[in-house]
Structures are given as C-alpha cells and as structure tokens.
Amino acid sequence: MAGKRNDIEIGDLVRKTNSTDWIWQVAEFVTPNGHKPHARLVRINNPSDERMFAVAALRDRRLFVEASDQRNRIAARPPVHWEQQAQA
Numbered sequence: 001m002a003g004k005r006n007d008i009e010i011g012d013l014v015r016k017t018n019s020t021d022w023i024w025q026v027a028e029f030v031t032p033n034g035h036k037p038h039a040r041l042v043r044i045n046n047p048s049d050e051r052m053f054a055v056a057a058l059r060d061r062r063l064f065v066e067a068s069d070q071r072n073r074i075a076a077r078p079p080v081h082w083e084q085q086a087q088a
Contacts, residue, residue: 008055008059010026010028011025012026013066014026014041014065014067015065015067016064017061017064017065025041027041030052036054036055037055038052039053039054039055040052041053
C-alpha cells in the first residue's frame with residue numbers, strides 16, 4: 001500500500017472547497033515524528049507553491065473535493081475574468 005492512504009493516492013488532484021481554480025496534486029505522504037500522516041500538495045499551475053495538509057483534512061469533503069468531479073465545482077467560486085486596462 002505504498003503511496004496510498006485509504007482513499008487518497010499520490011497523483012490525485014484536489015481543490016479546496018472555498019478556492020477559486022487552484023488545483024493541487026498529491027506529491028507524497030509524510031508522517032512527522034509524533035504526528036498524524038500528512039500529504040505534500042503541489043499546485044498544478046505553479047509547482048513552486050507547495051503545502052502540507054493532514055490526510056484527515058484531505059478526506060474531509062467540507063474542506064477538499066476531487067478536482068475532476070464536475071459536481072463539486074459548485075462549491076468553488078467561479079473564475080474571475082479580468083479585462084485588460086488600456087496602457088496610458
């Protein structure tokens with residue numbers, strides 16, 4: 001079961017329920033001494049942006065949803081489209 005924590009696997013794509021369009025990929029699992037298992041997430045469109053979350057938080061559907069599940073996009077705010085300003 002290397003690389004897997006119950007229903008979450010390395011390579012899974014998730015998004016926070018209160019997020020815009022940031023999609024995170026599970027890169028690895030880490031269990032710091034004396035702590036519960038955590039996952040290192042990497043933002044798809046900005047790989048230098050990495051975050052650590054408890055695996056329990058990733059399982060909580062009030063906090064995270066699968067990025068590929070279209071039904072869960074309702075929980076995320078719609079993307080903002082900015083109009084370019086004319087240069088003066």
